[in-house]
Amino acid sequence: MTTSSSERGVSLGMPELPAPAYPDDVRARLEADAREVIARYPDSRSALLPLLHLVQAEEGHVTRTGMRFCADMLDLTTAEVTAVATFYTMYRRKASGDYQVGVCTNTLCAVMGGDAIFETLQEHLGVGNGETTDDGKVTLEHIECNAACDYAPVVMVNWEFFDNQTPGSAKRLVDDLRADRPVQPTRGARLCTFKETARILAGFPDERPGAVEEGGSAGPASLVGLRLARGEAAPARVVHPRGGPHDDPQDRVHEPSPAEHLSSHDAPQETSASDPAHPAGPTAEEGE
Numbered sequence: 001m002t003t004s005s006s007e008r009g010v011s012l013g014m015p016e017l018p019a020p021a022y023p024d025d026v027r028a029r030l031e032a033d034a035r036e037v038i039a040r041y042p043d044s045r046s047a048l049l050p051l052l053h054l055v056q057a058e059e060g061h062v063t064r065t066g067m068r069f070c071a072d073m074l075d076l077t078t079a080e081v082t083a084v085a086t087f088y089t090m091y092r093r094k095a096s097g098d099y100q101v102g103v104c105t106n107t108l109c110a111v112m113g114g115d116a117i118f119e120t121l122q123e124h125l126g127v128g129n130g131e132t133t134d135d136g137k138v139t140l141e142h143i144e145c146n147a148a149c150d151y152a153p154v155v156m157v158n159w160e161f162f163d164n165q166t167p168g169s170a171k172r173l174v175d176d177l178r179a180d181r182p183v184q185p186t187r188g189a190r191l192c193t194f195k196e197t198a199r200i201l202a203g204f205p206d207e208r209p210g211a212v213e214e215g216g217s218a219g220p221a222s223l224v225g226l227r228l229a230r231g232e233a234a235p236a237r238v239v240h241p242r243g244g245p246h247d248d249p250q251d252r253v254h255e256p257s258p259a260e261h262l263s264s265h266d267a268p269q270e271t272s273a274s275d276p277a278h279p280a281g282p283t284a285e286e287g288e
Contacts, residue, residue, distance in 0.1 A: 002064075003122065004034060004198075005054055010050075011135070016100070018068070019063070019065045019067070019068040019078075020037055020064075020065055021065065021068070021069075022058075022065060022069060023134040027069070028059070029059065029116055030054065031073070031138075032068060033052060033054055033202075033204070034047075034051055034069075034073045035073075037050050037051060037202065038051075038073065038074070039052065040203070044073075044074050044075070045074050045075075045279050047074060048070060048074060048076070048081065048084055048089075049202045050075065050082070050201070050202045051070045051202070052066070052067075052070060052081075052084065052085055052088075052091050053069075053090075053091075053198045053199070053201040053202035054198075054199070054202040055069055055070060056091060056092065056102075056195075057117055057195050057196070057198035057199035057202060058195075059096055060091060060092070060095060060194060060195050061091075061092035061094055061096055062085045062092060063092060064078075067081045067082055067085055068069045068081075068202060072261055076267075079177070080194075089143075090201075091138055093133070094113060094122040095195060096137045097132040097133060097136055097137050097139040098136065098137050098138075098177075098193045098194055098195075099137060099138050099139070099157050099158060099177045099191070099194065100139050100145075100156075100157065100158055100159075101121070101138050101139065101140050101141070101155065101156075101157050101174060101177070102141050102142070102143035102154075102155065102157075103117050103118040103121065103140070103141075103142050103143065103155050103170070104142075104143055104144070104145065104146055104152070104153060104154045104155070104156070105118055105142040105143070106144050106145040107145075108145075108152045109145075109149070110153075111152075111155055112152040112153045113152075113153045113166065114152070114153040114154075116154055117166070117167050117170045118119040118142050118259045119138075120167040120170065121140055121167075121170055121171065121174060121223070122205035123139065123173060123250065124171050124174065125138060125140055126269040127139075128140075129141055131144055131177065133261055133284050135178060137177055138174055138176045138177055138178060143156065145161065146161075148161055148163065148219075150219070150221040150222050151163030151164050151186070151219060151221060151222075152164075153165050155173065157173070157177070157183070157185070157191055158191060158192065158193070158194050159197060160185035160187075160189070160191060160199045161185055161186050161187045161188060162185055162186055163186040163187070164186075164207045169175065177191075186219070188214065188215060189206070189208075189211040189212070189214040189215055190208075190211065190214060192206075192211075192261040
């Protein structure tokens with residue numbers, strides 16, 4: 001005796017319909033941009049990554065329509081495009097906010113307070129990981145290492161650095177973003193929206209006056225080793241996490257003297273060596 005799929009509790013469902021096409025005017029504009037991108041590469045399929053940024057700049061995330069467009073332009077299957085779009089975390093698969101606020105929770109940032117910052121922002125914004133505030137301004141996520149360990153804990157907004165953060169400074173940061181107040185990264189150009197960032201990542205010029213000149217580079221703490229190797233003795237300065245009228249003195253970063261360590265993760269911590277109440281004592285031999 002056989003049983004039907006419905007009797008077994010299995011729902012086969014309807015096959016997914018093909019992705020809708022862009023409106024004619026949108027497609028014509030995107031095709032012109034896409035051809036400009038494709039022309040930069042000897043093999044057209046090499047243009048897939050910037051084209052995914054291009055369609056993300058159109059809708060704020062990579063939709064099925066966007067993936068169909070990329071496949072059409074590059075003579076690929078939608079499966080090939082989907083495989084790439086789902087592999088890289090920079091491509092969003094659902095609608096996101098104007099500002100992607102990523103809190104690094106990898107090892108060093110977590111130890112220095114990244115986990116506390118992430119938990120504080122979840123409670124403050126009322127959202128979970130990968131979720132967006134009701135006003136559509138901020139999407140919160142935890143992110144992996146962004147190679148800024150010497151400024152831990154780090155928060156990134158649309159891939160721009162906000163170094164040496166605290167729960168308090170991170171709360172002020174997202175409040176400023178939601179209130180449309182100007183926000184300046186620690187290193188790098190002034191912020192633009194996620195869609196604008198995606199278009200720049202697609203390879204198109206940043207047309208904001210002065211933005212290119214504001215572009216960031218390695219911070220002083222990152223270059224200490226290089227300067228020492230060159231025989232330069234001038235100490236680096238730990239960068240303040242935020243500035244301006246909303247600054248909280250309790251969140252200010254310690255300014256080191258030349259004799260002290262120069263990066264945030266070298267800040268003095270209470271350890272067995274520094275805390276008389278918890279002396280380390282001699283190490284006992286096994287069995288003692």
